[in-house]
């Protein structure tokens with residue numbers, strides 16, 4: 572592989588799509604699209620049109636015309652383009668954290684008599700905190716997996732902690748720190764063999780890595796939409812519930828609100844859940860927050876998720892090669908095999924905290940993760956190979972400065 576950025580950009584079939592993003596024409600080097608994706612130019616138009624026409628013009632009629640069903644219609648589209656999910660299983664709304672809570676509570680309620688929830692010590696903090704809270708609330712025990720911090724949860728890690736007491740396994744598809752790409756299908760099989768459900772967090776994979784929730788037999792999944800799905804700060808998360816759990820009624824979430832009830836506008840005396848995935852909703856959904864996501868899902872459909880993954884792999888391979896060549900004192904704290912790596916890498920050095928701070932002042936934007944990791948996020952459609960080269964060069968200068 573050549574390490575010449577101009578050659579790589581010239582040979583990148585997805586390169587023209589980069590111009591669709593706000594700020595792509597500036598010299599700023601953005602290596603944190605896995606924390607907050609860049610906005611699409613189309614979204615600026617869409618937000619203005621929404622305020623003036625859809626909200627300003629249609630007013631309350633907008634609910635009947637589009638908004639009431641948008642969490643489910645957009646969920647279906649996301650399921651089709653990004654998640655490998657047939658219609659009727661995905662809803663958009665709430666934050667990832669809130670959906671993790673709803674899903675974990677629903678899962679343990681569906682496995683009565685079982686006393687343990689399995690999660691790994693290096694999972695994202697909110698995932699661990701939610702699991703601790705649900706365990707405390709429901710009188711369950713957290714069974715911790717100690718996974719390799721430069722890797723992630725493997726079948727060998729999971730198998731020994733499973734048993735007849737396991738109610739639920741919670742894993743991230745891509746580990747937020749190392750970038751490790753878990754074998755969700757294999758982990759789901761293990762969980763099911765033990766009679767447990769699996770809850771998969773897709774925050775760091777959806778939009779960069781192909782996901783096949785139906786084929787992998789996942790029970791429930793959540794993910795955010797402001798990372799590789801470019802929905803904007805605080806854009807709502809999505810939740811997936813396998814149709815088998817919706818059809819047999821085994822999925823019951825704890826925040827019973829009118830928007831997830833069987834008939835929202837009967838204003839009935841007591842709650843009965845809606846049929847299907849609508850039952851995941853609680854209150855009025857955040858419509859404005861879905862506008863950016865609508866645009867990005869269509870862009871991903873245009874590009875094709877397999878092509879997005881191919882570019883993602885090329886970008887992380889390129890970053891690793893440059894780090895190996897140019898930053899001899901830095902350790903790659905991510906898997907070296909692209910087959911088990913998502914869309915970002917972490918590189919470690921004792922000075923990475925101050926390095927990150929100095930880079931931000933120079934418009935080179937990676938992020939820092941405790942204790943010594945600089946994370947290089949490579950959002951496939953908005954990142955060029957030139958940005959990667961400039962970014963790694965700037966890291967080298969900051970380390971030697």
Ligand SMILES: *Cc1c(COP(=O)(O)O)cnc(C)c1O
Pocket residue numbers: 666667668669695697698743747772774775795808
């Ligand atoms: C980003 C991220 C979250 C964020 O949760 P919010 O409720 O959106 O703040 C959760 N889990 C993982 C794995 C993440 O990467």
